[in-house]
Amino acid sequence: METPLLSVKxxxxxxxxxxxxxxxxxxxxxxxxxxxxxxxxxxxSGSGKSLTLRAIADxxxxxxxxxxxxxxxxxxxxxxxxxxxRRKLMGPEIAMIFQxxxxxxxxxxxxxxxxxxxxxxxxxxxxxxxxxxAIEMMAKTGIPDxxxxxxxxPHELSGGLRQRIMIAMALSCGPKLLLCDEPTTALDVTVxxxxxxxxxxLCDDSGAALAFVTHDLAxxxxxxxxxxxxxxxxxxxxGRVKDVFSDPRHxxxxxLLDSAPDFDQPDRDLVPIPGFPPNLAARTAGCAFAxxxxxxxxxxTVAIPPTLEVAPGHKAACIESERIFEGILA
Amino acid sequence: MTTPTAALVAYKQKRRLxxxxxxxxxxxxxxxxxxxxxxxxxxLVAVLAPVLAPYNPITQNLExxxxxxxxxxxxxxxxxxxDVLSRLIWGAQVDLRVGFLAVFIPFVIGSTLGAxxxxxxxxxxxxxxxxxxxxxxxxxxxMVIVLVxxxxxxxxxxxxxxxxxxWVSYARIVRGEVLIAKKxxxxxxxxxxxxxxxxxxxxxxxxxxxxxxxxxxxxxxxxDIMAIVTLGYLGLGIAPPTAEWGSMINDGQxxxxxxxxxxxxxxxxxxxxxxxxxxxxxxxxxxxxxxxxK
Amino acid sequence: xxxxLRFIPGRLVQSIPVAIGVTIIVFFMARLLPGNPALALxxxxxxxxxxxxLSKQLxxxxxxxxxxxxxxxxxxxxxxxxxxxxxxxxxxxxxxxxPVTLSLLGLALLLSLVISIPLAALAAFRPGGAxxxxxxxxxxxxxxxxxxWLGIMLILxxxxxxxxxxxxxxxxxxxxxFYYLFLPALTLGITMCPTIIRSLRSSMINVLESEYVGTxxxxxxxxxxxxxxxxxxxxxxxxxxxxxxxxxxxxxxxxVIEKVFALPGLGSMMINAIFTRDFPTIQGxxxxxxxxxxxxxxxxxxxxxxxxxxxxxxxxxxx
Numbered sequence: 001m002e003t004p005l006l007s008v009k010x011x012x013x014x015x016x017x018x019x020x021x022x023x024x025x026x027x028x029x030x031x032x033x034x035x036x037x038x039x040x041x042x043x044x045s046g047s048g049k050s051l052t053l054r055a056i057a058d059x060x061x062x063x064x065x066x067x068x069x070x071x072x073x074x075x076x077x078x079x080x081x082x083x084x085x086r087r088k089l090m091g092p093e094i095a096m097i098f099q100x101x102x103x104x105x106x107x108x109x110x111x112x113x114x115x116x117x118x119x120x121x122x123x124x125x126x127x128x129x130x131x132x133x134a135i136e137m138m139a140k141t142g143i144p145d146x147x148x149x150x151x152x153x154p155h156e157l158s159g160g161l162r163q164r165i166m167i168a169m170a171l172s173c174g175p176k177l178l179l180c181d182e183p184t185t186a187l188d189v190t191v192x193x194x195x196x197x198x199x200x201x202l203c204d205d206s207g208a209a210l211a212f213v214t215h216d217l218a219x220x221x222x223x224x225x226x227x228x229x230x231x232x233x234x235x236x237x238x239g240r241v242k243d244v245f246s247d248p249r250h251x252x253x254x255x256l257l258d259s260a261p262d263f264d265q266p267d268r269d270l271v272p273i274p275g276f277p278p279n280l281a282a283r284t285a286g287c288a289f290a291x292x293x294x295x296x297x298x299x300x301t302v303a304i305p306p307t308l309e310v311a312p313g314h315k316a317a318c319i320e321s322e323r324i325f326e327g328i329l330a
Numbered sequence: 331m332t333t334p335t336a337a338l339v340a341y342k343q344k345r346r347l348x349x350x351x352x353x354x355x356x357x358x359x360x361x362x363x364x365x366x367x368x369x370x371x372x373x374l375v376a377v378l379a380p381v382l383a384p385y386n387p388i389t390q391n392l393e394x395x396x397x398x399x400x401x402x403x404x405x406x407x408x409x410x411x412x413d414v415l416s417r418l419i420w421g422a423q424v425d426l427r428v429g430f431l432a433v434f435i436p437f438v439i440g441s442t443l444g445a446x447x448x449x450x451x452x453x454x455x456x457x458x459x460x461x462x463x464x465x466x467x468x469x470x471x472x473m474v475i476v477l478v479x480x481x482x483x484x485x486x487x488x489x490x491x492x493x494x495x496x497w498v499s500y501a502r503i504v505r506g507e508v509l510i511a512k513k514x515x516x517x518x519x520x521x522x523x524x525x526x527x528x529x530x531x532x533x534x535x536x537x538x539x540x541x542x543x544x545x546x547x548x549x550x551x552x553x554d555i556m557a558i559v560t561l562g563y564l565g566l567g568i569a570p571p572t573a574e575w576g577s578m579i580n581d582g583q584x585x586x587x588x589x590x591x592x593x594x595x596x597x598x599x600x601x602x603x604x605x606x607x608x609x610x611x612x613x614x615x616x617x618x619x620x621x622x623x624k
Numbered sequence: 625x626x627x628x629l630r631f632i633p634g635r636l637v638q639s640i641p642v643a644i645g646v647t648i649i650v651f652f653m654a655r656l657l658p659g660n661p662a663l664a665l666x667x668x669x670x671x672x673x674x675x676x677x678l679s680k681q682l683x684x685x686x687x688x689x690x691x692x693x694x695x696x697x698x699x700x701x702x703x704x705x706x707x708x709x710x711x712x713x714x715x716x717x718x719x720x721x722x723p724v725t726l727s728l729l730g731l732a733l734l735l736s737l738v739i740s741i742p743l744a745a746l747a748a749f750r751p752g753g754a755x756x757x758x759x760x761x762x763x764x765x766x767x768x769x770x771x772x773w774l775g776i777m778l779i780l781x782x783x784x785x786x787x788x789x790x791x792x793x794x795x796x797x798x799x800x801x802f803y804y805l806f807l808p809a810l811t812l813g814i815t816m817c818p819t820i821i822r823s824l825r826s827s828m829i830n831v832l833e834s835e836y837v838g839t840x841x842x843x844x845x846x847x848x849x850x851x852x853x854x855x856x857x858x859x860x861x862x863x864x865x866x867x868x869x870x871x872x873x874x875x876x877x878x879x880v881i882e883k884v885f886a887l888p889g890l891g892s893m894m895i896n897a898i899f900t901r902d903f904p905t906i907q908g909x910x911x912x913x914x915x916x917x918x919x920x921x922x923x924x925x926x927x928x929x930x931x932x933x934x935x936x937x938x939x940x941x942x943x
Contacts, residue, residue, distance in 0.1 A: 464645030469876030
C-alpha cells in the first residue's frame with residue numbers, strides 16, 4: 001500500500017496548563033486520508049472535529065496546542081514544522097475552506113485579488129495573469145459574470161457566491177488536500193446543494209483529496225466515501241460511508257442516524273439523543289458517551305473502550321457493539 | 331500627553347478592556363494600589379509642604395544662584411538662588427490643587443447637560459450636541475490659552491478657561507451612557523410604574539452613568555495638570571514668583587547646557603504624577619465599571 | 625467608489641452649524657475682553673479718532689446681532705483685521721505661518737506612524753507578552769509627558785548632547801526647513817504615539833483573531849506578507865478616525881512646540897500675539913485652527929470611506 005496523503009497518528013490537542021492537568025480536547029486521534037479520497041469527519045459541536053482540521057492547517061486558536069502525536073503530509077511531519085517550510089505547503093499542497101465565508105474573506109479587498117493572491121505567490125504569475133486565473137476559477141465554480149464579480153467586495157455578494165469564491169480561492173493553486181470546515185452550514189439548503197456539487201466536481205477534476213468536517217450526515221452521504229464519527233475528542237466509529245450508514249456499530253452513530261432527517265424516508269420518526277455533549281473539563285473514566293447511552297453497562301464506565309475492527313475496514317469503539325447490533329439485526 | 335479627544339478614545343478602549351478583566355478585590359488590584367501610593371504620597375508632600383520644604387520657595391538669594399546639587403541644596407538652586415527641591419515641593423501644592431479643583435465645575439456642568447440631552451432627546455439633544463461639536467472644533471490648548479488671555483491671568487481664570495473647554499467631554503460621555511441606560515429594562519419598568527423623570531435620572535440612571543464620568547475625570551485631572559504646567563511654561567499660568575512646575579521648566583530651559591537638571595527634574599515630577607493618576611484611573615475603572623458589578 | 629462619496633455635500637451642509645458656532649464663539653471672545661472691543665482690536669496705543677472710526681465700522685452702537693453680521697460680512701470678504709504689532713493684514717500673517725505649521729503637522733504625523741505601526745504590531749502579535757508590556761510602558765510614559773518638556777529633553781539629548789539637530793529656528797531653504805522641523809516634529813509625533821498605538825494595537829489584535837487572517841495563512845501568507853496584505857489595512861481603518869479626531873490635539877500641541885523650538889508658525893504667532901495683546905491676530909489664528917479641525921473631520925470621513933468599502937456614509941444617518 002502506498003503512503004497515505006495525510007496520516008494523523010495519536011493526535012492529542014488541548015490547552016496546556018502551567019500546573020495541574022492539561023485540558024484535552026482531542027484525544028489520541030488517528031486516521032489516514034489517501035490521494036484523492038474524500039474523508040468525512042462527523043460530530044456534534046465541541047467534539048473536536050474542527051480543531052483536528054485546524055491543527056492540520058496550523059490554524060489552532062490561541063492557547064490551544066498539539067500536545068502530542070503526529071500529522072504526516074506525504075511523509076513530512078507537520079507538527080512543529082518551521083513556518084518557512086509550512087508556508088510553502090499552504091496553498092499549493094493544502095488549502096482550506098471555512099464555515100462562514102463572510103468572515104473568512106477579507107472585507108476590504110476585492111474578491112478577485114484575494115483569489116489571485118495565492119497564484120501570484122506560488123505560480124509566479126504576473127498581476128494580470130493571476131487575475132485571469134482568478135476569473136477562470138470563478139467561472140469554474142459557476143459564478144455568473146466572473147470578470148465583473150471579481151471586482152466586487154465580499155459584502156456585495158450573496159452567501160452562496162462568497163462560498164464559491166472561497167472554493168475558487170482554495171483550489172486556485174491546485175492543492176492535493178482540501179480541508180473543509182462545515183463549508184455549507186451557513187448556507188440555505190438549496191444553495192448548500194449547489195455549492196457541494198461544485199466542490200465535488202472541481203475536486204474530481206483536480207484529483208484533490210477532501211477532508212470534510214460537518215455535523216450533517218446527509219452532506220457526508222452526498223460527498224464522502226469514508227468517514228470517522230467523533231465524540232468528545234475520540235473517533236468512535238470509522239469506515240466506508242455506505243457501511244457505516246447501513247450498519248452502524250456504535251450506539252452514538254446509530255443515534256445520530258436516527259436523529260437526522262432522511263430524504264429517502266421522510267415519514268420516519270426522528271429520535272433525538274438524550275442528554276448533552278460532555279463537559280471536556282470534567283472528563284470521566286470510561287466511554288465518554290456512556291452517560292447518554294441507553295445500552296451502557298458497568299464496564300463502560302471503567303476504561304476507554306478499545307477500537308475494534310467490526311467488519312473489514314469498519315472500526316468501532318464500543319465494547320457492547322456485538323451484543324447491541326447483532327441483537328438488533330437478529 | 332492626554333487631550334480631551336485622546337482621553338475620550340482611551341476611555342472608550344479602557345471600557346472595552348475592562349469587560350474581559352477578571353474580578354479581583356480592590357487591594358489586589360496592582361494599578362489601583364500603585365496609583366493610590368503615588369498620588370497619596372504626592373498629596374501628602376503637597377499638604378506638608380511648609381514642614382517638608384527645607385527653604386522658603388520664594389525668597390531670592392542671588393549669591394547662591396545656579397548651584398549644582400549639593401548637601402545643602404539637594405537639587406541645586408535656580409537663577410534667583412532659590413532651592414529647587416523646596417520649589418518642587420511647594421509646586422506640588424499649586425499644581426495638584428489646580429488640577430483637582432479644575433475638574434469639578436466641568437464635571438458638574440457637563441454631566442448635567444449630557445444627562446438631560448441624553449434622557450430627553452429630541453431638539454434639546456440636537457442643539458446641545460451641536461454646541462458640543464462646536465466646542466470640539468477648538469483644540470484644547472488653543473481654547474485654554476485664548477480664554478486665559480481673555481479672562482486675564484490668575485488662578486480663577488484658569489478654572490474658568492478649563493471649565494469652558496472640558497465640560498463638553500463630560501457631556502458626550504454622560505449622554506452616551508444615559509442613552510444606553512435608558513433603554514435598560516429596569517428604567518423602562520420604572521417609567522411605566524409612574525416614577526418621575528427626575529427620580530429615574532437620580533435613582534436609576536445616575537449611579538451607573540456617574541461612575542463612568544468619574545473614571546473619565548481621573549484622566550481629565552492629568553490633562554488639567556498638563557494644561558497648568560503648559561500655561562506656566564508659556565508664562566500664561568500662575569504668576570511668578572509662586573512655585574509651579576511648568577514655570578520652573580521654563581526658567582530652567584535657558585540653562586539647559588550648563589544645569590540640565592533645572593528643566594529636567596520638574597518634568598520628571600509631572601511624569602510621575604500623571605503616571606500615578608493614570609494608574610489610579612485604571613484601577614478605579616476596574617472597580618467602578620458596571621460590568622464588574624454584575 | 626465615487627457613489628460612496630456622495631455623502632460629502634451633505635456632510636458639508638452638516639458642518640455649517642458648527643462653522644457658524646465657531647464664528648459666534650470667536651466673535652464673543654472680543655466682547656468678553658474688558659473695555660471697548662474697538663480698543664481691543666486696535667491696541668492700547670490707538671488714537672481716539674481711530675477708535676471712534678473702527679467703532680463706527682464695527683457698528684458698536686448697533687444691536688449685538690447686527691455687529692455679528694458685520695463681523696461675518698468682513699470674514700466673508702477675507703478681512704480678519706489688521707495685526708496691531710506688525711500693522712499688516714492678519715490674513716497675510718496667516719499666509720506666512722500656515723505652511724510652517726502644516727509642514728510640522730504633516731511630518732509629525734508621518735513620524736508618529738513610523739514609530740507607532742511597528743510598536744503596535746510588536747505588542748499585538750503577542751498580547752500580554754514582554755514586548756506588549758514594554759510598549760504599554762512606553763505609551764504610559766508618553767501620555768504622562770508634557771509636550772514642551774519632551775521637546776526640551778530631545779533638545780538636550782539630540783541638539784545639545786549629540787549636536788545632531790539645531791536647537792531651534794526654521795532655516796532658509798526647503799532642505800533647511802526639513803532639518804529644522806525634524807526635532808519638533810519628532811516631539812509632536814511621539815506625543816501622538818500613545819493614542820495611535822493603543823488604537824492600532826487593539827484593532828490589530830481583533831484582526832489577528834479574525835477568520836480571514838486564517839484564510840490568508842491557509843493561502844501561505846505569513847509574516848510580513850500577512851501583515852502588509854491582510855492586517856495593516858484592516859487595522860488602520862478604525863485608527864484613521866482616531867487620528868482624525870486627534871489631529872485637533874496635534875494642532876494644539878504644535879502651538880506649544882513651535883514656541884519651544886522658535887518655529888515661525890501659527891503657534892509662535894499666537895503666543896507672541898498674546899504677549900503683545902494683538903487681538904486681531906489671536907482671533908485670526910483661533911478661527912483658522914477651528915476651521916481646520918472641521919475640515920479635517922470631513923477629510924477623515926473621506927479617507928475612512930476610501931479605506932473601508934463597507935462604509936457608505938450617504939445611506940445612514942449619522943448620530
